[in-house]
Amino acid sequence: MAEAETWTAPVSTRPLDATVRVPGSKSLTNRAYVLAALATGPTLVREPLVSRDTRLMLGAVSALGGGFAETEAGTRIHPIEAGSGEAVVTLGNAGTVARFTPALAALGGRTVRFDGDEAIRRRPLAPLLGALSALGAEIDDDGRGAPPFTVTGRGGLAGGDVELDSSASSQFLSALLLAGPAFGEGVRVRLTGTPPSEPHIEMTLDILRRFGAAPERSGTEFFVPPAALSCPDFTVEPDLSTAAPFVVAPLLTGGSVRVEGWPEYTTQPGDWLRSLVGELGAKVELDQTGLTVTSGGGFGGGQFDLHEVGELTPVIATLLCFADGPSVISGVAHLRGHETDRLAALATELSGLGADVTETSDGLRITPAPMHAGVFHTYDDHRLVMAGAVAGLRVPGVQVENPATVGKTFPGFVDAWTTLLEA
Numbered sequence: 468m469a470e471a472e473t474w475t476a477p478v479s480t481r482p483l484d485a486t487v488r489v490p491g492s493k494s495l496t497n498r499a500y501v502l503a504a505l506a507t508g509p510t511l512v513r514e515p516l517v518s519r520d521t522r523l524m525l526g527a528v529s530a531l532g533g534g535f536a537e538t539e540a541g542t543r544i545h546p547i548e549a550g551s552g553e554a555v556v557t558l559g560n561a562g563t564v565a566r567f568t569p570a571l572a573a574l575g576g577r578t579v580r581f582d583g584d585e586a587i588r589r590r591p592l593a594p595l596l597g598a599l600s601a602l603g604a605e606i607d608d609d610g611r612g613a614p615p616f617t618v619t620g621r622g623g624l625a626g627g628d629v630e631l632d633s634s635a636s637s638q639f640l641s642a643l644l645l646a647g648p649a650f651g652e653g654v655r656v657r658l659t660g661t662p663p664s665e666p667h668i669e670m671t672l673d674i675l676r677r678f679g680a681a682p683e684r685s686g687t688e689f690f691v692p693p694a695a696l697s698c699p700d701f702t703v704e705p706d707l708s709t710a711a712p713f714v715v716a717p718l719l720t721g722g723s724v725r726v727e728g729w730p731e732y733t734t735q736p737g738d739w740l741r742s743l744v745g746e747l748g749a750k751v752e753l754d755q756t757g758l759t760v761t762s763g764g765g766f767g768g769g770q771f772d773l774h775e776v777g778e779l780t781p782v783i784a785t786l787l788c789f790a791d792g793p794s795v796i797s798g799v800a801h802l803r804g805h806e807t808d809r810l811a812a813l814a815t816e817l818s819g820l821g822a823d824v825t826e827t828s829d830g831l832r833i834t835p836a837p838m839h840a841g842v843f844h845t846y847d848d849h850r851l852v853m854a855g856a857v858a859g860l861r862v863p864g865v866q867v868e869n870p871a872t873v874g875k876t877f878p879g880f881v882d883a884w885t886t887l888l889e890a
């Protein structure tokens with residue numbers, strides 16, 4: 468087999484003084500596409516992310532009987548029509564597509580086959596398929612609880628009460644809540660485990676309200692009544708998790724980075740980066756036009772519970788390899804079911820560059836040590852490409868394997884990173 472292409476991540480030679488604009492939020496774009504597919508009329512989604520995961524979501528909307536047109540103003544989504552016959556939904560390795568679209572198939576009239584990359588077949592899904600079946604969906608997964616599986620749409624779902632263990636992924640809960648307004652009786656979900664990624668759950672409730680639904684929450688119980696959804700015009704915020712490598716960069720290089728368009732109010736987990744880099748000594752300024760992070764010199768390690776912001780772990784773990792002392796990251800056992808086993812991947816790759824990084828039961832123990840050149844394997848995980856780039860800021864000769872896999876959420880990442888260092 469041919470060696471995958473590698474990219475030698477650029478080293479920073481002087482303090483940064485740069486401004487970046489990151490693309491739209493994956494989580495908001497794909498939620499908007501799902502709700503638009505269930506809406507009563509067309510939705511214009513402005514400033515959407517255009518990447519592998521969002522193209523897969525558009526493909527799913529089309530396969531399920533909706534339509535889309537990419538225009539200069541944004542993506543116009545036409546709602547799903549029930550239809551009949553057979554269809555195929557391609558999942559790639561997109562958690563949002565795998566978790567959010569089976570309910571849409573159950574609401575329609577097609578027999579829909581779902582499958583994707585090898586990796587998505589290993590990611591958790593069974594609790595969601597179980598809950599959808601309990602709500603009346605007809606799902607044939609040969610008992611695997613994973614792709615490939617088939618959903619036979621019967622033109623609607625009664626909905627009602629269901630118990631859900633969403634501890635392996637918050638996306639199970641989001642999937643039921645997003646489809647809830649289209650169920651005959653809505654949906655009432657009682658959680659039996661604690662989900663990670665709390666901000667993503669708030670994001671789901673927030674965008675449902677933007678589309679005219681009236682979700683209710685009381686602790687671990689959620690109710691979404693039936694509603695006619697409509698939001699003719701929706702603008703996607705920049706992706707603050709994609710912004711993570713840019714936000715932490717000044718802590719490693721000195722100088723400052725400005726991220727344009729950082730929202731003053733948001734449900735995105737990446738907003739927590741402001742308090743993280745502030746705690747690590749950086750100066751953080753947020754105004755109506757963006758966020759500026761300015762280095763405060765070196766920084767110490769510490770204890771970081773990332774349960775609510777798990778998708779930031781690859782970049783934060785890499786940053787902490789350059790701290791003045793050891794760190795422990797906890798609360799992220801569920802990362803073993805992300806694009807790859809991220810705890811194993813980070814321990815292997817950061818240790819491969821010389822740091823002392825070991826897995827714990829629910830995170831990583833990081834002891835900084837002198838780092839050296841080497842190949843940084845990325846396991847088809849976009850956030851591992853970003854982690855390799857961050858390591859490369861300080862370590863000459865970090866060869867990031869298969870950089871194109873970052874196209875899951877940011878196809879222009881390598882160019883943007885190169886421009887950052889040339890500014």
Ligand SMILES: O=C(O)C1=C[C@@H](OP(=O)(O)O)[C@@H](O)[C@H](O)C1
Binds near residue numbers: 562637778
């Ligand atoms: O709902 C979403 O858009 C997401 C929820 C989180 O999933 P998990 O709760 O499975 O970590 C996050 O990691 C993922 O990148 C996006």
Ligand SMILES: C=C(OP(=O)(O)O)C(=O)O
Binds near residue numbers: 563806850876
């Ligand atoms: C976990 C992630 O993605 P997905 O939407 O595929 O779950 C991620 O982007 O870090």
